[in-house]
Structure formats: C-alpha cells, structure tokens
Amino acid sequence: MDKPILRRRILLHPFSWIGLLLCLSIAIPIAAQEKVDLATIERIETEAEQHSQVMDIASWLTDVFGPRLTGSPNAKAASDWAVETMRSWGLTNAHLEEWGPYDSGLADAQWGPFNRGWTSEQFTFRAITPRPFIINAMPPVGSPSTQGRVTGPATRFDVHSLGDMQRYAGKLKHAFLLLDPPRSTPAHFQPQARRLTAAELDADAAGQPLPRAPGEAEVTEIRYNVMDDAAALRWLAKEGVAALLLTSSGDGGMITMRGSAGTGLASVNLSAESYGRIVRILEKHIPVTLELEMQNTFYDDQHVFNVIAEISGADPKLKEEVVMLGAHLDSWTFGTGATDDGAGVAMTMEAMRILKALNLQPRRTIRIALWTGEEQGALGSNAYVQRHLRDWVRRHDGELSTTKAEYDSFSVYFNLDAGTGKIRGVHQAGNVAVGAIFDAWMGPFKCLGMKTVTLSDIGGGDNHAFSRVGLPSFGFIQDPIEYSRTAHTSADVFERLQPEDLQFNAAVVASFAWQAAQRNEKLPRSPRLSP
Numbered sequence: 346m347d348k349p350i351l352r353r354r355i356l357l358h359p360f361s362w363i364g365l366l367l368c369l370s371i372a373i374p375i376a377a378q379e380k381v382d383l384a385t386i387e388r389i390e391t392e393a394e395q396h397s398q399v400m401d402i403a404s405w406l407t408d409v410f411g412p413r414l415t416g417s418p419n420a421k422a423a424s425d426w427a428v429e430t431m432r433s434w435g436l437t438n439a440h441l442e443e444w445g446p447y448d449s450g451l452a453d454a455q456w457g458p459f460n461r462g463w464t465s466e467q468f469t470f471r472a473i474t475p476r477p478f479i480i481n482a483m484p485p486v487g488s489p490s491t492q493g494r495v496t497g498p499a500t501r502f503d504v505h506s507l508g509d510m511q512r513y514a515g516k517l518k519h520a521f522l523l524l525d526p527p528r529s530t531p532a533h534f535q536p537q538a539r540r541l542t543a544a545e546l547d548a549d550a551a552g553q554p555l556p557r558a559p560g561e562a563e564v565t566e567i568r569y570n571v572m573d574d575a576a577a578l579r580w581l582a583k584e585g586v587a588a589l590l591l592t593s594s595g596d597g598g599m600i601t602m603r604g605s606a607g608t609g610l611a612s613v614n615l616s617a618e619s620y621g622r623i624v625r626i627l628e629k630h631i632p633v634t635l636e637l638e639m640q641n642t643f644y645d646d647q648h649v650f651n652v653i654a655e656i657s658g659a660d661p662k663l664k665e666e667v668v669m670l671g672a673h674l675d676s677w678t679f680g681t682g683a684t685d686d687g688a689g690v691a692m693t694m695e696a697m698r699i700l701k702a703l704n705l706q707p708r709r710t711i712r713i714a715l716w717t718g719e720e721q722g723a724l725g726s727n728a729y730v731q732r733h734l735r736d737w738v739r740r741h742d743g744e745l746s747t748t749k750a751e752y753d754s755f756s757v758y759f760n761l762d763a764g765t766g767k768i769r770g771v772h773q774a775g776n777v778a779v780g781a782i783f784d785a786w787m788g789p790f791k792c793l794g795m796k797t798v799t800l801s802d803i804g805g806g807d808n809h810a811f812s813r814v815g816l817p818s819f820g821f822i823q824d825p826i827e828y829s830r831t832a833h834t835s836a837d838v839f840e841r842l843q844p845e846d847l848q849f850n851a852a853v854v855a856s857f858a859w860q861a862a863q864r865n866e867k868l869p870r871s872p873r874l875s876p
C-alpha cells in the first residue's frame with residue numbers, strides 16, 4: 346500500500362486499518378464483562394470493506410424494482426428477487442411468507458387495513474394556454490386515472506365550507522381545482538445534510554433527545570379541507586371537475602407525497618414551483634388551460650408478502666433460538682424508495698451476505714425479514730409477530746394474547762429504518778440491562794464513530810411490532826443525512842445513498858447479529874411492556 350492511499354484510507358475510509366487496529370486494542374478491556382469476538386468482527390469488517398455489494402443491492406431495489414408500493418407488481422418482483430438473491434448466497438429457508446389482508450385494531454394504520462395495490466403507468470401534464478409549458482407533478486397513491494386526455498381551466502378554489510362551494514355550481518366542468526394557497530420557498534441557510542456532533546450524542550446518552558434533522562416545512566392547511574369531506578368530494582365529482590391539484594412541500598422541483606387515497610377524484614401533487622407559476626399567471630387575470638393524461642392501475646389481489654431467509658443455528662441447544670434483522674421492502678411511490686427504506690434492506694441483506702460469505706456457523710439461527718405494509722401501518726411485521734410470537738385478540742372486555750412457541754426462543758430484533766446515515770450508536774429502548782452488552786459490542790467500532798448507547802427508543806412501526814409484545818427490539822442511532830429531506834418525496838432515489846456509510850453500517854449490523862447469536866444467554870428482556 347503506498348502512502349497516499351494509506352493516508353486517504355485513514356482520513357476518509359470508515360475502516361482504516363490503523364483505526365481498526367486501534368479500535369480492536371481499545372475494545373479489549375471494555376469487553377471484560379461481555380465477551381466480544383474481535384477476530385470474527387475483524388473478518389466481518391474486511392469482507393464489508395473489500396467485497397461490499399451493498400450499493401449493488403440498493404441499485405436493484407431502487408433502479409430496477411422501485412418504487413415498491415405494498416401490493417404492487419413492483420413489490421412482488423423485488424421480493425422474488427430478494428429470495429433468489431439470498432438463496433444464491435446460500436441462505437436457507439428463503440421464502441415469501443404471505444400475510445394477507447391484515448385487520449388488527451393494534452396496527453397504527455394510516456389507511457386502516459391494507460386494501461389495494463396501485464401503480465402509475467403513464468402521466469403527462471402541461472399548460473396549453475397562455476403558452477405551452479411542462480408541469481412538474483406526480484399522481485399521489487390511490488388517484489384514479491383520467492378518462493383519456495382531459496383539458497380544462499385552472500381554477501383557484503377558495504372555499505370555506507361545503508355551503509360556500511355552491512357559488513361554483515355549474516362552473517366546474519373539466520376544471521382543475523387549485524386547492525392550496527401557493528407555498529413560500531425560502532432559501533436554504535441550513536445545511537441539508539449533516540452528521541451528529543459528539544455533544545449531541547452525549548446529550549442523547551444523558552437523556553435529552555436528539556435535535557430533529559431539518560426537514561421541509563409542511564404545507565399548512567389554512568382552508569376548509571375539501572379532501573376530508575366526503576360530501577364535498579361527491580359534489581365535485583357530480584360537477585365534473587377534471588382533477589384536484591395540491592402544492593408540494595420541498596423545493597428545487599422536489600415533489601412530496603400528500604395523500605389522496607380514497608377521494609375517488611383524479612389528483613395531482615405539483616412541485617411548489619409549478620404550482621406557484623400557475624397561481625401567479627392567474628393572479629394577472631390571464632386564463633390558464635391545462636391538459637392532463639394519466640393511467641393508473643389498482644390491484645385488488647390481496648396476496649402480500651414478507652421475505653424471510655436465515656442462516657441456521659449450529660449449536661444443538663441454541664439453534665431453535667432466533668436473532669432477527671429487518672427492514673421494510675415496501676416504499677411510497679414518488680421516488681424509488683432509497684433512503685426509505687431501500688437503505689435498510691440493502692444493509693440487512695448485505696449483513697447476511699457477509700456472515701454467509703465468511704462461512705460463519707452461528708450458535709443461534711440468524712433470520713432476516715424484509716417487511717411489506719410498513720407504510721400502511723407496519724402491517725407485515727405485526728402480522729409476523731401475530732403468527733409466530735404472540736397473537737392478540739381484541740374482545741369487548743379488553744385485549745387478550747396468546748404466546749406462541751417461538752416467543753420463548755426469540756432473542757432479539759434489530760430494525761433498520763432510519764435512512765442512509767452512518768450508525769453512531771444504538772437505542773436501548775428503555776432496556777437497562779442491554780446497555781453494558783451493547784457498549785461492549787460497539788468496542789471495535791468506537792473509534793470509527795459509533796460509541797453512544799442511549800436509553801431512548803427510535804420508534805418505528807416494525808420495531809414496535811416486537812417491542813409491544815415485550816420482546817427486545819432495537820434500532821440504531823444514524824446520522825440524519827438525507828433522510829428527513831427525501832423520505833416520501835420524488836428525491837428519494839439511489840443518488841441520495843451514501844456508499845461508505847452503508848458499507849460501515851452493514852459491518853455493524855452483521856457484527857451485532859453475530860454477537861447476539863453467539864453469547865451464552867438470549868438478550869435480556871425488559872419488564873413486560875403493555876401493548
């Protein structure tokens with residue numbers, strides 16, 4: 346290795362060898378209580394650095410199969426690909442596990458129970474008067490198609506109630522209704538991506554929550570919300586409107602998803618700039634004529650799946666016990682589901698690949714789950730927990746649960762759903778007993794920037810599916826790079842992923858899975874949580 350390369354690696358690379366050796370030597374005294382398998386972790390880091398496939402996995406998930414809306418053909422194709430890929434690595438028991446329509450009152454469903462898949466196949470939207478220009482926009486999930494190409498006037502729809510709408514009666518045929526006021530788009534004086542500082546991480550460990558990453562300002566609804574009033578929507582359909590137009594948060598052409606599922610009217614989310622341009626022309630009393638053609642397809646076939654695969658345990662006494670890693674395969678539709686949560690899927694798959702490539706024989710079984718239905722309220726993970734671990738029955742006199750056989754042999758679940766940023770620590774989620782264990786496991790990564798254990802919980806739907814039934818379930822502290830800004834927007838694409846961070850994270854995840862699979866005891870459980 347010549348000097349410039351060595352220097353570059355020490356300064357820039359997540360696994361500089363000198364850094365790693367330093368880490369490994371420092372890790373030894375910390376590991377006095379909890380045994381840390383430094384030799385294997387070094388092999389994991391070498392594999393993660395020298396033969397990384399994490400970005401290739403991410404490219405398949407986003408470029409080839411994205412977006413991966415639950416219940417869509419894309420999600421199914423991505424799931425089939427994940428099964429085949431993990432089989433080709435030598436993982437066992439790789440299969441799709443159907444979860445079907447899941448109707449538990451316990452899921453924090455945004456849509457209620459999962460109902461329909463949806464895809465957008467064709468979309469063209471432009472102004473034709475006062476002169477032609479392309480409109481930057483996308484249909485939100487659940488919008489119906491237009492009847493071929495529809496043309497009509499852009500109409501600002503300033504209403505305050507259903508009664509107030511009557512003044513538009515007979516005037517809305519083929520109209521495109523601008524439901525929102527235009528949005529301001531201030532300059533960005535804050536950096537759009539940043540790393541957590543040592544002071545912030547220390548404060549988190551001391552019990553003060555991390556500052557929220559600067560996201561985009563939400564659209565403020567200052568008017569009567571037509572979208573929430575079924576009677577108003579029926580009235581608009583009867584009047585023959587062409588489509589409902591909503592402005593997006595974000596700027597620079599980014600389009601942020603805003604719901605329209607179930608309105609029954611063709612809907613379009615416009616970038617703040619395209620929306621603002623139409624409004625500003627109308628304010629000059631110049632009519633704007635719009636032309637829209639979109640073809641969307643609904644899928645009522647309710648076969649929906651989680652992807653499961655594993656490395657079987659080798660210890661006769663412990664092989665029935667399970668250590669799980671998971672992330673959600675499904676995404677919304679505006680981007681290709683890169684930071685949310687292609688990153689998590691790529692990291693967990695890569696962690697499994699690394700463990701298998703090293704031909705490691707874990708004592709416990711290490712299982713990966715790639716969920717769908719997360720964006721609709723963690724439906725896939727809740728269904729898994731219900732089937733395998735603990736079944737909830739809701740009755741008029743309260744909730745009862747039945748523990749399944751696998752519940753007692755379950756060790757721990759690690760969830761990856763916090764974007765592309767580097768892992769800087771781990772959440773204990775109130776489980777005091779795991780603090781010293783995680784601190785020891787972080788030893789080999791401490792001087793590479795991961796050194797914080799915090800009692801707080803990262804939250805997250807799939808994580809909660811396990812913790813709500815009293816099982817140890819944890820997420821990692823990650824730098825807030827690109828996540829709040831891009832999740833659920835048209836900017837959530839492959840280019841937002843940070844290769845070196847993902848490479849480092851895969852090594853951390855593989856290492857945590859390995860440590861959990863090897864220790865003599867399962868991870869300690871918190872005193873049982875109430876659901």
Ligand SMILES: [Zn+2]
Nearest residue numbers: 673685686762
């Ligand atoms: Zn997510």
